[in-house]
Structures are given as C-alpha cells and as structure tokens.
Amino acid sequence: MPGTERAPTYFLARQRSLVTPLILLCVLLVISAWHGPHLFTSDGLAGAVIGAAPLVLATLGITVIAVAGPAGVDLSVGPVMTFINIVIVLGLPLVGVSSPVLVFVAAIIVGVLLQVAMGTLIACLRVSTVVVTLAVYLVLDGLNTVILPEPGGTAPDWLASWGAASSILSPILYVPVAAFVLWTLITASTFFRNIRLMGANDRTAFVSGVALIPTRIGAHVIAGIFVGIASVMYSGLIGSADPTAGASYTLSAVTALVIGGASLAGGRAKGLGSVIGAIDIWLISYVLSTFNFGLNASYWVEFATGAVLVAALFAGGILSGLSPRAWRHQGGLAGPTP
Amino acid sequence: MNAASAASSSLGANFVEVSSVSKSFGETRALRGCNFSARAGEVHAVVGENGSGKSTLAKLLAGVLYPDAGSVRVNGASPASPHAARARGIAVVFQEILIAEGGSVLDNLYIGDDGLFSARRSQRQKRAEAAALLDRLVGGPVALDAPVEDLSLNTRQWVVIARALLGKPSLVVFDEATAALDHSSVERFFEVVRELRASGVCVLIVTHRIHELTAICDRATVLSDGADVGTLAGGEITEARLLELMRGEAGSGPAGGAVPERPAGASCSAANAALVVSKLRLAPDAPPIDLAVGQGEIVGLAGLEGHGQVEFIQAVSGIKRGVGGSIHVRREGRLHAIDSALSADRANLAYIPGDRKAEGTFPNLSVFENFGIACYRRSARAGFVDRRRVMRMFRDQVERLSIRIGSAAAPIHSLSGGNQQKIVVGRALAASPLVLALNDPTRGVDIGAKRDLYALLRRLAENGKAILFLSNEIEEFVGLCDRVAVFRLQSAFAVLAGEEITADSVLAAMFGYAGALERERARH
Amino acid sequence: MAGAVLIALIAFGATSIGGFWSLLNLRSNLVFASFLGIATIGQTLCALIGGLDLAIPFVLGAANIGLVRLMNGGVSPGLGIVIVVGLGGLIGAFNGALSNRLQGQSLVVTLGVGNAVLGLVQILVSKGGVSGISGGTIEGKIPRWIERFSTFNHSFGIAPAVLLWVALIVVTIVVLRMTWFGRSLYALGGNQAAAARVLVSSWWSWTVVFAVSGATAALTGVLLLGYTGSGYAGVGDPYLFTTIAAVLIGGTSLVGGRGGYGLSVLGVLILTVLQTILSGYNLSQAAQEAILGFLIIPTVALYARSPHPRMQI
Known part of the structure; x- marks a missing residue:
C-alpha cells in the first residue's frame, strides 16, 4: 500500500541537524588527540565523563522546554542547578539525608517542583518562557547568594568520590547512561509526541483536542527530572556548594542546546544533538586547558564558547539553506509554497 | 423563519x-x-x-x-x-489551515487523537487507515512520513479534512x-x-x-x-x-451576479502598453511568458493552485524573482525595469495583497497608521513624517472608496474584512500608481465590498490604469476583465479575450483543454 | 499603568524611609537611572521589532575595560570614546544583521557574540602588558572630565550624564514617533511580511536597531567608567536583566510592535525607586536581585500576556 513504508529519505532529512555538532565533535577530538592525549587514558576519560555529565543532563532537561516552544529557552537552568547543589550539600545533611537514593530523589523532587512552578506560570498566565525563566533566574541567583555568600560545604562522601573517579566503569557513567535510556523511553511516548506537536503549533494542537496546560506542565516535569539528576552529578563534580556558577552554566547549556541543532521556534530538538552539543562544549574547555593560557584561560573559554555558538548558528543556517521556514509562520514570507 | x-x-x-x-x-x-x-x-x-x-x-x-x-x-x-x-x-x-509545521503528515492526521499518556490506536493501525483515506481524498498516494510543510496548499487542506474524518x-x-x-x-x-x-x-x-x-x-x-x-x-x-x-430590505438592487457589466472593451497595443513582461520564466524548465497590459485594461490571472499565477504576479511586483526574462513598466515613454519591490515602487507599480493577515495589515497599528505606513516614506522630509499631509490623503481615500470607519485611531481589526481590504487598496492608490497588481483581493470579502471593488477597478481602468487581477473565483473574471491569462504548469497556457471569457472556457483552459477554447473561438 | 506604580512606590518610599527625599538621594538616584536608562534605549528598540539584545552587558564591560586600555596605551580620551562607542555600534550591527538572517534568533546570537567579544577584549587587554588585567579589573588614569561627567558635582548641581540621558530620551521618542524609520519599526514588529510590502527593509532595520543598542551599551560602559574610576569587565552584569526588566515593567511587549521608550523610562524610574527602597531596608544586592525577579512575573502577567490560542483561531 502506498505511503505505509517508511521512506528512508525522510529519516535522513530529520537527522540533518546532527551534522554540525558531529563535525565539531570530530574536530575537537582530533585536536585533543594531538594536543591533549591524556583524554584517552582511563583517568582522562573518567574525568571527561564526570566533567561533561552535568552539562549533558542539564542540556537534555532544557531540550524538552525547547521542544515545547515557542521560543522555549530556559534561562533559569544555571541558578536552578546551583540551588539544588546548595540543597544537596547544605540542606539535606540538616535533615539527616545522605544515602544515594534519597539524595537523588530529593534532588529530582526539588527540580520538578521548581520546573512545575515555572511551567504553571507559563501555561496558565501565558507569559513567555524567556520572561518567566528570566525572573526565576534572578530570584534564585539572588537567593543562592543570600543563603550561601561564599563557596563552601562538602558533598556526601560517596558523591564527592565521583569527582575523583579514575575509571569510567562506575556510577559516573551508569547514571548518565540510565538517564539517556530514560530520555529515549520518554521521547518515544505518546505524551512527548503531544509536547512536540504543541511546540510546533499550539493553536493546531488546541483545536485538535490536545490539553495544552497539562501537556506544557508535563514538559516541565520532564525537564525537572533531568535538571535534578544533573545537579547531583554537578555536586559530585565540584564536591561542595558554589553559589556563583549559575550564570555561566546557563550560557553553556543554552549554547549546547543550539549547537545540538534545536530550533528555538519549537517542535524541533533532538536529545542526541543536545548530548553531542554538551560534549562539544566540555571538549572546548578541555582543549583550551591543554594550551598554556595561564590566567587568561577563562577569557579564552568565554571567547571560544561564544564564537562556537555563533559559528554553529552560521553553520546551521547554511545547512538548512537559510530556509525561512521558522520565520514564515510569523508572517516573514507570504504566498503558497511551490 | x-x-x-x-x-x-x-x-x-x-x-x-x-x-x-x-x-x-x-x-x-x-x-x-x-x-x-x-x-x-x-x-x-x-x-x-x-x-x-x-x-x-x-x-x-x-x-x-x-x-x-x-x-x-x-x-x-x-x-x-x-x-x-x-x-x-x-x-x-x-x-x-491549521497544521503543526515540523510534524510528519501522520502526526498531523492524528494530533489530539491520543490520550495524555497512551495512544488510542496502534501506529500500524494509524498508518493503514491514514494511507487508505488520504489516497482516496487526494487522489494519489501521500508520503505519511513527509514533513507536512513540504505539501502543497491543496494537500495540506486535505490533511486537515482527513484529520476531521478520521x-x-x-x-x-x-x-x-x-x-x-x-x-x-x-x-x-x-x-x-x-x-x-x-x-x-x-x-x-x-x-x-x-x-x-x-x-x-x-x-x-x-x-x-x-x-x-x-x-x-x-x-x-x-x-x-x-x-x-x-x-x-436594503438589497433592493438587482440580485444576481455581483459582477458589473463590462463597458466597451479596452485593448492593448504596442502604443499604450504600460506593463511589458517578456520571456519571463517562473522555473528553469518552464516555457517563457510574454504578456503586455495596456493602459485602461484589466487582465485577469487564473490557474489551478500551484500553477504559477501567484508567482507571476509576485515576480511582476518585484517580490519574487523569475528565472531570466524581463519586466518593464512604461511610463511617459520611458521604460523602468522591475527586479525588486523597490524598483516596482519607483516604476509606479502597486502590489495589493489579498491575504490581509499574512501580508496586508498591521494588527498593532491603528486604522490611520495602517494606511499611513505606506505613505510616510514618500511624504517624509529629512526622515520626518508629514502627518498632516498623510491625514489629507487618508480622508481623501476614505471618501473615494467609501470606507466605513469609526475612529481613525481605532485598531485595524475593528473594521470588517471588506473595509480592511479597502484600507489596503486605498494606501496603494494614494501613491497614484500606473500599474496595479492585485493578488486575490476579494478573498474573504463580503459581496457588498466585492461589488465596490469591481466598480472601482473599472473606474481606475477608465482613468488609464493598467490592472492585473488575480482571483481564485472564476466567475469574477467574466464581465470584469478585458483579457484573462490562464496559467498552467508555470506558464501562461492561454490568453482569453472579450467574449471568449466564460466560466467554462477559463475552467477548460485551467485543466489544459485547448479544444474547448477553439470551439469557443469558432463560435464567435 | 506604569506611572501609577511609580507614584505608589514613591509614596511608599517617602512614608516608610527617612531621608528618602533628601536631595543627595535624588541626585545619586538620577545618575544610576541615567546609566540604566541609556542602556535601555537599545533594549527597547530591539523589543519593538521582536528581538532581544543579551549582548548589552558584555559590550558594556568590553567598552569599559577597552577604554582604559586604550587610554593607558596613549590614545586620547576623546578619540578613545569615539572608537569604543563606534566598535560597540559595529558589534551591534553584526548582531542585528546575523539575527535577522537567522530568522530572528537574536537571543542566542547576541548571547554568543557578547561572550565572544568580552572574552576577546579581555584577552587583548591582558596582552601588551602595559597595565595588566587581574580578576577582570584594569587600573588606569581616568581623566577628570570623564569622572565629573558621571558624578554630581557641586558647581553644576546635577550630573551631566543625567542631562545626556534627558537629551537622548527626547531624541529617541521623537525618532520613534515622528520619523519614517521610527514608524517602520512598529510596522516591522506588527507584521513583517506586510512591512516588506510597504518597503520596510527588515534586514536594514534590524541592523540599525542593534547597532544603536551596541552603541548605547558602549556609551553606558564609558559613563560607568567615569563613575567607578577603574575598568572592570563584569561591570555590565546587572544590566543583562535590568534592561529587560525595565522594558517589561514599562509595558513594552517583547513580541514586538507595542510600547515605546517613554514607557521604558518609567520602567527605569520604577526600578531605581524600588532599589532605593530596598536599600533603605538594608537588603543586600543579592536579595534585591531576588525581589526584582519576584516582581517581574506579576507585572508581565498584568499586560504582557499572550492571547489564548482560542482567540487566535
């Protein structure tokens, strides 16, 4: 019967957004092999995994929000992670919680609660995602500094040991892999398809009977789960609590999202792209750290991250033939398509 | 009752x-x-x-x-x-046409069909049902995995209808x-x-x-x-x-065809041609199009959806580019080439869109500003807008086109579709163009406003304007147009003139039946 | 609306905080307001055409340290300011041109360009070794007239920076209301395709608007240098969100086409009065930031909600 077989061309066309992050990954791996071969030792790989894992997971979290669109950029992710980091390091010991399972559960609950609060505001008040997450960014960034003016505290021992892991065959690998399996299951679900279609065109979804408010809040629940897991990994990575890291983490995660090929117009973003994008971001700072920039290293990272983001946008634009597709529904181009 | x-x-x-x-x-x-x-x-x-x-x-x-x-x-x-x-x-x-761009055809057919967490039908069942139904509706197979924005407007409409029927x-x-x-x-x-x-x-x-x-x-x-x-x-x-x-009770006039009777037909000769299109190709492999529109002439553009008439009028207006060929407006004996919207404006050609929401009105601006925005640039001195002069132009057009407005400062959507269209027409006329290109101007306009528009077009033609008139309603051409260019496969398939223009002959040409046309010609 | 909020806040401050009305307080507040106000010019214009400029704090910081580096290197202050503001404009123009070509994704474009620019300027400033940069701070000899420009001096009564702001307010509002360019920005924010039909060039408008934003950000960087007396790369950090907050609280929609700079001026004044009140309660900078964040959502919910999909069918 015509139309029932899966056309491979469409499958390939949908993978086109992965081209940019993959090319960048290859380039960075080649430079690493040449200039920082330490990466390919057991030690180096473990460091890479624990170094990149929080960003990978955080990027997956905000990918759902980008899919739910429109203009679904979650600016709050950095301060949210920092907040959960403070909760894990300073808050949970106060109530005597330190076992791995409970820490994960608590982190996920805090992440989900924060995201649900934002999702409810976005869905019910119909205020744009950027504005709400911006407000939450300000609130939490301020609050984090009020609670903890200086970096301090120590993570639970089991968690702190993750940061110094020397083999990748340990929880630092199992947790992200389990999280990605969870991601794959979620994206295959009916619920996620509704999120995707709502992101592509919420009016179509609405008149077709998709319940917009639960669907949007659900997208934020998924984001909260991944941001929660990311925060645990992040606490393991730095081994303490740091109130100041929020802003740069937001920038890194949004950059990773864009490099990964997500369309901020909504409806189009791939988890795999976001994962590769996040790995790219980590590799950029790794590669730069192998050069001897001394005190200037942080400037180079800032410059390179920004430049790569712009370059990725360029490349993405060229690959899609600068197609004004996303622009069109805002009235950018009129007239029927040939 | x-x-x-x-x-x-x-x-x-x-x-x-x-x-x-x-x-x-x-x-x-x-x-x-x-x-x-x-x-x-x-x-x-x-x-x-x-x-x-x-x-x-x-x-x-x-x-x-x-x-x-x-x-x-x-x-x-x-x-x-x-x-x-x-x-x-x-x-x-x-x-x-409400579709979710970025989703596949299959996604779009079953959007809203699933529950919050579980699908009501299996994917296999969906594919089978969808393929069978679309096959019947569209009259040919449709790739279910294709992104829905790759479909033609016609097929998209079918997808939306199929969604309702499934x-x-x-x-x-x-x-x-x-x-x-x-x-x-x-x-x-x-x-x-x-x-x-x-x-x-x-x-x-x-x-x-x-x-x-x-x-x-x-x-x-x-x-x-x-x-x-x-x-x-x-x-x-x-x-x-x-x-x-x-x-x-107001409708005391003759009910029936909304189209006015055509007065003595104008024609286009080399002497009075205002718009000259020569060897324009809409696609690399499409036959070239030659068309001249004389002053005082209304030329209709017809065609099945996607056959090039929209691209043609947009190319003539400098919005899209054709592949090779040339477009000129002749004004006071001099030729002005058109290759961009700006050059079209300089050549005194005005484009009037019919899809107001997409390319006509500004929802955030008032009735007056919606009019004025097209006149500001021309009337500006050192960048500063001459609001008083534009207001005079506005009053003038409101009167000439008998636009029913409440307050000039009211938002544009306080007007009916017909009056919004008249604002869009009026702001184009304020520049006193020589050539008018109307892209389906009667879309979503009520019959009263349609009649006004037909009468206006005739009046403009009598005053020596050259008019291109694209429409999707075949009946509109009859009685209004001096000639009708029927598009087929990205080119002008036939040009009908005078008495040849009937609903049947236009339709026949749209489907590529030249025979019907010949018979029509033989009869006269 | 925003005006009522401003009056209510002033009334609250006057009754609850002693010394609220003292002249010194008013003067110093106006100086702060003028910094924010000038930086907000660009953000308002960007919002009107449906964009967002996140590069403002980075350009501001880069201009701040860049000018010190130029003056330390022997460039005359006047020429230095022209160079810095001009470069700010060029960076902005690049932001606008690229965002427009990339279907209006100004948020990520400006974020990327901003980081790249500030990173690059810090690398360049720290080279040369004339006077190194440490912790993002660079010391240098700042001419007295630059310092006096941004501080209220006794002979004049009011800081020249405030007068500059007032002049810029007038220019911006006149341009937005009475010129073809200003009106075309509203058209562009309302309906891009329709704007193209009345010969508004979207690419050109975006380029100019973002160039203005870059230039005003750089100008704010210069003024802040006069105020603080030394270059600091992070000096612009608060301006990332306060410029957006001022635009939103004033009542200009981020979607484009509605609002204006007059509203943003009200937004700036509201933020300034609010910060005075919060400081009066001895709240730290961080706590003020948190409270500001709490306030954004209700103000936006009042008049920047998007319509329900049911009204858009």
Whole structure:
C-alpha cells in the first residue's frame, strides 16, 4: 500500500541537524588527540565523563522546554542547578539525608517542583518562557547568594568520590547512561509526541483536542527530572556548594542546546544533538586547558564558547539553506509554497 | 423563519440546537440572539456576508469559544472545550489551515487523537487507515512520513479534512474548507460530503461560494449581522433567494451576479502598453511568458493552485524573482525595469495583497497608521513624517472608496474584512500608481465590498490604469476583465479575450483543454 | 499603568524611609537611572521589532575595560570614546544583521557574540602588558572630565550624564514617533511580511536597531567608567536583566510592535525607586536581585500576556 513504508529519505532529512555538532565533535577530538592525549587514558576519560555529565543532563532537561516552544529557552537552568547543589550539600545533611537514593530523589523532587512552578506560570498566565525563566533566574541567583555568600560545604562522601573517579566503569557513567535510556523511553511516548506537536503549533494542537496546560506542565516535569539528576552529578563534580556558577552554566547549556541543532521556534530538538552539543562544549574547555593560557584561560573559554555558538548558528543556517521556514509562520514570507 | 420551523417539525429531532446565542468581542457583537438547528444525516449550509457571525458559530460548536448568552447543544450536550467536543464526535475544519509545521503528515492526521499518556490506536493501525483515506481524498498516494510543510496548499487542506474524518465524527463543520482546494479536489470534496450524509452524519458547510452550496446542500441558513434571517430548503436554495435574505430590505438592487457589466472593451497595443513582461520564466524548465497590459485594461490571472499565477504576479511586483526574462513598466515613454519591490515602487507599480493577515495589515497599528505606513516614506522630509499631509490623503481615500470607519485611531481589526481590504487598496492608490497588481483581493470579502471593488477597478481602468487581477473565483473574471491569462504548469497556457471569457472556457483552459477554447473561438 | 506604580512606590518610599527625599538621594538616584536608562534605549528598540539584545552587558564591560586600555596605551580620551562607542555600534550591527538572517534568533546570537567579544577584549587587554588585567579589573588614569561627567558635582548641581540621558530620551521618542524609520519599526514588529510590502527593509532595520543598542551599551560602559574610576569587565552584569526588566515593567511587549521608550523610562524610574527602597531596608544586592525577579512575573502577567490560542483561531 502506498505511503505505509517508511521512506528512508525522510529519516535522513530529520537527522540533518546532527551534522554540525558531529563535525565539531570530530574536530575537537582530533585536536585533543594531538594536543591533549591524556583524554584517552582511563583517568582522562573518567574525568571527561564526570566533567561533561552535568552539562549533558542539564542540556537534555532544557531540550524538552525547547521542544515545547515557542521560543522555549530556559534561562533559569544555571541558578536552578546551583540551588539544588546548595540543597544537596547544605540542606539535606540538616535533615539527616545522605544515602544515594534519597539524595537523588530529593534532588529530582526539588527540580520538578521548581520546573512545575515555572511551567504553571507559563501555561496558565501565558507569559513567555524567556520572561518567566528570566525572573526565576534572578530570584534564585539572588537567593543562592543570600543563603550561601561564599563557596563552601562538602558533598556526601560517596558523591564527592565521583569527582575523583579514575575509571569510567562506575556510577559516573551508569547514571548518565540510565538517564539517556530514560530520555529515549520518554521521547518515544505518546505524551512527548503531544509536547512536540504543541511546540510546533499550539493553536493546531488546541483545536485538535490536545490539553495544552497539562501537556506544557508535563514538559516541565520532564525537564525537572533531568535538571535534578544533573545537579547531583554537578555536586559530585565540584564536591561542595558554589553559589556563583549559575550564570555561566546557563550560557553553556543554552549554547549546547543550539549547537545540538534545536530550533528555538519549537517542535524541533533532538536529545542526541543536545548530548553531542554538551560534549562539544566540555571538549572546548578541555582543549583550551591543554594550551598554556595561564590566567587568561577563562577569557579564552568565554571567547571560544561564544564564537562556537555563533559559528554553529552560521553553520546551521547554511545547512538548512537559510530556509525561512521558522520565520514564515510569523508572517516573514507570504504566498503558497511551490 | 417559516421555512425553517416547517422543515424541522416535519423531520426527526435536531442534532445541533443553537438557541438565542450571543457572543461579543469587546465592542464587536459577532452573534446576537442567533438560532440555528440541524439534523443528523443532512448537509446544512451557513451563509452570510463577512462579519455576519458564521465563523463564530463554527467556533462555538467546536468548543473553542463559549457563548455569552444562550445555549449551544450538540446531541444534547454543550461542547465545553475542543477536547470535550472531539470526544463527543464533533469535528471542525477551520478556515485557516491549521497544521503543526515540523510534524510528519501522520502526526498531523492524528494530533489530539491520543490520550495524555497512551495512544488510542496502534501506529500500524494509524498508518493503514491514514494511507487508505488520504489516497482516496487526494487522489494519489501521500508520503505519511513527509514533513507536512513540504505539501502543497491543496494537500495540506486535505490533511486537515482527513484529520476531521478520521475521528469518525457525528457532526462535521467545514468552515470555508474548499478555499484552498483546487477544482478537481472540490468535486472529490462533494463526494465525501455526500458519503457522510448517507452514513447519517450531520454536515455543516460555512461558505462564501454560493454555487457550491446550491450543488450539495439540503438546507441553508442565512445569517446577517449576527442573527439568523431565514432558512431555505431544497429547491428554494437559489442564488437570488440567498442574496435577497443576506441583503435584507436594503438589497433592493438587482440580485444576481455581483459582477458589473463590462463597458466597451479596452485593448492593448504596442502604443499604450504600460506593463511589458517578456520571456519571463517562473522555473528553469518552464516555457517563457510574454504578456503586455495596456493602459485602461484589466487582465485577469487564473490557474489551478500551484500553477504559477501567484508567482507571476509576485515576480511582476518585484517580490519574487523569475528565472531570466524581463519586466518593464512604461511610463511617459520611458521604460523602468522591475527586479525588486523597490524598483516596482519607483516604476509606479502597486502590489495589493489579498491575504490581509499574512501580508496586508498591521494588527498593532491603528486604522490611520495602517494606511499611513505606506505613505510616510514618500511624504517624509529629512526622515520626518508629514502627518498632516498623510491625514489629507487618508480622508481623501476614505471618501473615494467609501470606507466605513469609526475612529481613525481605532485598531485595524475593528473594521470588517471588506473595509480592511479597502484600507489596503486605498494606501496603494494614494501613491497614484500606473500599474496595479492585485493578488486575490476579494478573498474573504463580503459581496457588498466585492461589488465596490469591481466598480472601482473599472473606474481606475477608465482613468488609464493598467490592472492585473488575480482571483481564485472564476466567475469574477467574466464581465470584469478585458483579457484573462490562464496559467498552467508555470506558464501562461492561454490568453482569453472579450467574449471568449466564460466560466467554462477559463475552467477548460485551467485543466489544459485547448479544444474547448477553439470551439469557443469558432463560435464567435 | 506604569506611572501609577511609580507614584505608589514613591509614596511608599517617602512614608516608610527617612531621608528618602533628601536631595543627595535624588541626585545619586538620577545618575544610576541615567546609566540604566541609556542602556535601555537599545533594549527597547530591539523589543519593538521582536528581538532581544543579551549582548548589552558584555559590550558594556568590553567598552569599559577597552577604554582604559586604550587610554593607558596613549590614545586620547576623546578619540578613545569615539572608537569604543563606534566598535560597540559595529558589534551591534553584526548582531542585528546575523539575527535577522537567522530568522530572528537574536537571543542566542547576541548571547554568543557578547561572550565572544568580552572574552576577546579581555584577552587583548591582558596582552601588551602595559597595565595588566587581574580578576577582570584594569587600573588606569581616568581623566577628570570623564569622572565629573558621571558624578554630581557641586558647581553644576546635577550630573551631566543625567542631562545626556534627558537629551537622548527626547531624541529617541521623537525618532520613534515622528520619523519614517521610527514608524517602520512598529510596522516591522506588527507584521513583517506586510512591512516588506510597504518597503520596510527588515534586514536594514534590524541592523540599525542593534547597532544603536551596541552603541548605547558602549556609551553606558564609558559613563560607568567615569563613575567607578577603574575598568572592570563584569561591570555590565546587572544590566543583562535590568534592561529587560525595565522594558517589561514599562509595558513594552517583547513580541514586538507595542510600547515605546517613554514607557521604558518609567520602567527605569520604577526600578531605581524600588532599589532605593530596598536599600533603605538594608537588603543586600543579592536579595534585591531576588525581589526584582519576584516582581517581574506579576507585572508581565498584568499586560504582557499572550492571547489564548482560542482567540487566535
């Protein structure tokens, strides 16, 4: 019967957004092999995994929000992670919680609660995602500094040991892999398809009977789960609590999202792209750290991250033939398509 | 009224029951005490001028809007939301083609069909059903995995119709669903409607195209100014009767064709040609197009959807580029080439869009600013706008086009579609252009405003303007145009002139039958 | 609306905080307001055409340290300011041109360009070794007139920076209301395709608007240098969100086409009064940031909500 077989061309066309992050990954791996071969030792790989894992997971979290669109950029992710980091390091010991399972559960609950609060505001008040997450960014960034003016505290021992892991065959690998399996299951679900279609065109979804408010809040629940897991990994990575890291983490995660090929117009973003994008971001700072920039290293990272983001946008634009597709529904181009 | 009550009492119970419903949007009262009823197993048309409340009625039935007063009942219950309406077997195809760009065709067909967490049908079942239905509707296979934005407008419209049908509805509302369908598709659409009626589904059709509903409708309810003014049944449904009801007591003029009689035909000669298109190709492998439009001439552009007439008028207006060839406006003996919107403006050519929402009006600006924005640039001195001068131009055009406006400072959407279109036309005329290119200007415009527009175009032609007039309603060409260029496969397939222009001959040419044309020519 | 909020806040401050009305307080507040106000010119214009400029704090910081580096290197202050503001404009123009070509994704474009620019300027400043940069701070000899420009001096009564702001307010509002360019920005924010039909070039408008934003950000960087007396790369950090907050609180929608700079001026004044009140309660900078965040959502919910999909069918 015509139309029932899966056309491979469409499958390939949908993978086109992965081209940019993959090319960048290859380039960075080649430079690493040449200039920082330490990466390919057991030690180096473990460091890479624990170094990149929080960003990978955080990027997956905000990918759902980008899919739910429109203009679904979650600016709050950095301060949210920092907040959960403070909760894990300073808050949970106060109530005597330190076992791995409970820490994960608590982190996920805090992440989900924060995201649900934002999702409810976005869905019910119909205020744009950027504005709400911006407000939450300000609130939490301020609050984090009020609670903890200086970096301090120590993570639970089991968690702190993750940061110094020397083999990748340990929880630092199992947790992200389990999280990605969870991601794959979620994206295959009916619920996620509704999120995707709502992101592509919420009016179509609405008149077709998709319940917009639960669907949007659900997208934020998924984001909260991944941001929660990311925060645990992040606490393991730095081994303490740091109130100041929020802003740069937001920038890194949004950059990773864009490099990964997500369309901020909504409806189009791939988890795999976001994962590769996040790995790219980590590799950029790794590669730069192998050069001897001394005190200037942080400037180079800032410059390179920004430049790569712009370059990725360029490349993405060229690959899609600068197609004004996303622009069109805002009235950018009129007239029927040939 | 009498016809309606008589008809409903003689046959079974009403499936749809709308009683004394009112709905307002701010100051605008879309429906005021509207009554309407329809039975299962009938095709019922809802007709009326623009702004008479037809679309609002459709939205109430879909659960998209709620009535301010009165009640809407379908099969005994009120649709509380699109979700609830869908569960009760109500499917509505809206005027705008609502698709989720980025989703596949299959996603778009079954959007909203799944529950929150689980699918109601398996993917395999969906594919099989969808393929079978689309195959029948579109008349050929459609790739279910293709991104939906790659489809033509015609196929997208079918996808939206198929989405409504796949839910096995008991009430289907088509709000101008044939607007984007090409001619052969409309025939298939009628078949679908007849099948639905045969299987006991209640079908409501909201339309502007009167000849369509005379073809398939059992009954027709006429709305005027937000209230029902009468229901016609069976043989009573004629163009004359419908127009009479729509116009109410004011419609004392001759009901019937809305198109004015053509006065003595103008023609185009090398001497008076104002617009000269030569060897323009719309696609690399398409035949070149040569067309000249003389001063005082109205040339219609026709064609099935996607056959190049829209691209042609946009190329002429400098919005899109053709592949090779040249476009010139001749003004005062000098040739001005057109290759961009700016050069078109310099050459004194004005483009008037018909899709106001997409490329006509500015929703954030007032009525006056919507007019003025096109005049500011020309009247600006050192960048500063001469508001007083523009206001004079505005008053002038409002009077000439008899635009009905409340306050000039009111938002543009306070005007009816027809008056919004007149603002768009007026701001183009304010620059006193030599050549006018109108891209489907009567789309979604009520009959009164259409007549005004036809008369205006004739008047402009008599004053020596050259006019290109693209339309999707074939009847419009007859009597209005001096010539009609019919597009087929990205080129001008035939150019009809004078008495050759009949609905049948234009249609025949659109489908590529040159024979009919020859016969027509032989007859004269 | 925003005006009522401003009056209510002033009334609250006057009754609850002693010394609220003292002249010194008013003067110093106006200086702060003028910094924020000038930086907000660009953000308002960007919002009107449906964009967002997140590069403002980075350009501001880069201009701040860049000018010190130029002056330390022997460039005359006047020429230095021209160079810095000009470069700010060029960076902005690049932001606008690229965002427009990339279907209006100004948020990520400006974020990327901003980081790249500030990173690059810090690398360049720290080279040369004339006077190194440490912790993002660079010391240098700032001419007295630059310092006096941004501080209220006794002979004049009011800081020249405030007068500059007032002049810029007038220019911006006149341009937005009375010129073809200003009106075309509203058209562009309302309906891009329709704007193209009346010969508004979207690419050109975006380029100019973002160039203005870059230039005003750089100018704010210069003024802040006069105020603080030394270059600091992070000096612009608060301006990332306060410029957006001022635009939103004033009542200009981020979607484009509605609002204006007059509203943003009200937004700036509201933020300034609010910060005075919060400081009066001895709240730290961080706590003030948190409270500001809490306030954004209700103000936006009041008049920047998007319509329900049901109204858009």
